[in-house]
Amino acid sequence: MYLPIAELSVNIFLLFGMGVAVGFLSGMFGVGGGFLMTPLLIFYNVPPAVAVATGTNQIVASSVSGALAHFRRGTIDIKLGTVLLVGGLLGSGVGVLAYTLLRKAGQLDLIIAIMYVVFLGSIGSLMVIESLRARKRVKAGGRVDLRRPGQHNWIHGLPFKMRFRKSKLYLSAIPVLGIGIMVGVLVSIMGVGGGFIMVPALIYLLHVPTNVVIGTSLFQIIFVTAFTTVLQASANHTVDIVLALILMVGGVIGAQFGAAAGQRLRGDQLRALLGLLVLSVCLRLAFDLIVTPPELYSLAILNAGAN
Amino acid sequence: MAPGVGNHHAYVAMTVRSVMLLLVACLSASAAAAQTKSSTNAPREELQMGISVDVVPVTSDFTGRQIAVFGTIENPNRLAQTLNEYAVVVSITGPVEDIVVRRKERVLGIWMNRTARVYRNVPTFYAVASNRALSAVADNAVLRDNRIGVDHLSLSLFSRGDQTFISPAPEFANSLRRIRRDKSLFTEDPAGVVFLGSSLFRATLAIPSSVPIGEHTVTAYLFRNGELLASRSDKFRVERAGFERYLFTLAHVYAFWYGLIAVGVALATGWLASVIFARK
Structure with missing residues (x-):
């Protein structure tokens, strides 16, 4: 099957299978899966620019079904989500601008790869280390306690304080906006939802209760990824709707089975597995950066839009 | 570029005259020698051709296709035909674009795009078929003047006032040709033209599924002993x-x-x- 925007002939069943596989993993681990989908597409020779923009579109679908479930359970802090969203939209605008400039300079693919290596490498190592420690504590008979409520740090001294009733927090809007902006930039350059950054940041930096973190971040991700999709489509014409649809359908189906499978595993086992998965994707990308490529030269059209 | 693309009436007149001349020539005993010598007086050879398609539609199941070009040599020289001296070359040239060629270099252990050259008006697609190897059709100077053959396509550097962009770099041009060849976007087929009769020929050129959208020009060239005698062009479109x-x-x-x-x-x-x- 020929993809009209990626300008590539692909195997529709293979892509669908990729959607199911990533959906399965994301359902199992409770993550968005964008950080797996975009590199997989790049390994499959989809141009990185198209992979990133299309991945963003696919995340809209997977986060909607997740967010709806949280909305029904009432585990979304709309106010906190909205402030995060304002930051996210700003960040996304900056990110798409950077994406366009980097693409013109011929450095987009490199920056995408480096950002993946840096983020996946650090997050993956943290997860593996953390889960190994948790395992030791479990073996030693201690309790596993991720939340450390009541702690105050420098963040609580910042101005422009707001009250977030659902999260039972009274804190400055600045760090919330800051997290939102950072996530927005990641969404547009890396084609990820940004949950893997936002969730730890909300828990560890802002002490948002764990039960509202996932729903709130999903709520923010829907709007930021939707906004980024429209921006990428307008500025760079790199959203492939056919590719996105195949991945979406595969993804939402896979997620259902993944969620069921995830319930059979312990929390620290899940985190260790996810950490290893993240690290292996990171190593694969790093390998491509370091090993001498088979073709040193690449071609790009300078005056795009002749047709 | 195409000599003698005269109007139709002149053609008919010339054809009639050529038949008469041929008769006269055949009657003379030293026909062979006389004809080659007096070729300035004899009517020039002309080409006629037709393409098998006007529009190539590209849909999701498009896997590429063959383009057939039929043509005839008018006012052929019988001796040249007997001695198999005519060479026919048919090319397809796609729409042109400015192309950036970037080269990766190792920086701090990481391979990244460092140097680049910009080439102006590079055809996005170029296929050439002939009835013998291009090197046997004409010498390189003639091929280069007429831009026939992948190695003779004109790749002129684009100046942006930046020295790094205008210094000549044959390895960049060669890489452009190599990458396009690997993707079947630049092709040469020295057996792609066959003579079906003494002056009727057929050229078959393959266009790949990645053929660029736009207007493609088909040009047929007639050579004899390394000399370009006639050429003729027509167009077809590739459309989504x-x-x-x-x-x-x-x-x-x-x-x-x-x-x-x-x-x-x-x-x-x-x-x-x-x-x-x-x-x-």
Whole structure:
């Protein structure tokens, strides 16, 4: 099957299978899966620019079904989500601008790869280390306690304080906006939802209760990824709707089975597995950066839009 | 470029005259020697040709196709035909674009794009078929003047006032040719033209599934003993068709609405999934 925007002939069943596989993993681990989908597409020779923009579109679908479930359970802090969203939209605008400039300079693919290596490498190592420690504590008979409520740090001294009733927090809007902006930039350059950054940041930096973190971040991700999709489509014409649809359908189906499978595993086992998965994707990308490529030269059209 | 693309009436007159001349020539005993010597008086050879398609539609199941070009040599020289001296070359040249060629270099252990050259008006597609190897058709100077053959396509550097862009770099041009060849976007087929009769020929050129959209020019050249005698051009179009055409137009012309539709599709898929699976 020929993809009209990626300008590539692909195997529709293979892509669908990729959607199911990533959906399965994301359902199992409770993550968005964008950080797996975009590199997989790049390994499959989809141009990185198209992979990133299309991945963003696919995340809209997977986060909607997740967010709806949280909305029904009432585990979304709309106010906190909205402030995060304002930051996210700003960040996304900056990110798409950077994406366009980097693409013109011929450095987009490199920056995408480096950002993946840096983020996946650090997050993956943290997860593996953390889960190994948790395992030791479990073996030693201690309790596993991720939340450390009541702690105050420098963040609580910042101005422009707001009250977030659902999260039972009274804190400055600045760090919330800051997290939102950072996530927005990641969404547009890396084609990820940004949950893997936002969730730890909300828990560890802002002490948002764990039960509202996932729903709130999903709520923010829907709007930021939707906004980024429209921006990428307008500025760079790199959203492939056919590719996105195949991945979406595969993804939402896979997620259902993944969620069921995830319930059979312990929390620290899940985190260790996810950490290893993240690290292996990171190593694969790093390998491509370091090993001498088979073709040193690449071609790009300078005056795009002749047709 | 095409000598003697005269009007039709002149043609008919010339054809009649050529038949008479031929008769006279055949009657004379030293026909062979006389004809080659007096070729300035004899009517010049002309080419006629037709392409098998006007429009090539590209749909999702497009896997490439063959383009057939038929043509005849008019006012052929019988001796040249007997001695198999005529060489016919048929090329397809796609729409042109300015191309950036970038080279990766190792920086701090990482391979990244460092140096670049910009070439102006590079054909996005170029295929050439002939009835013998191009090196046997004419010498390199003639081929270069007429831009026949992948190695003779003109690749002129684009000046941006920046010294790094204008210093000559044959390895960049060669890489451009190599990458395009590997993708079957630049092809040469020295057996792609066959003579079906003494002056009727057929050229078969393959266009790949990645053939660029736009207007393609087909040019037929007639050579004899390394000399270009005549050439003739015609065009066909490669167009997106059906659903692909619709989507591509939408994505490029109505980009904002396309983005909104993409988001709408995603929202609907996510919502549908949550409705379907929540019931379980």
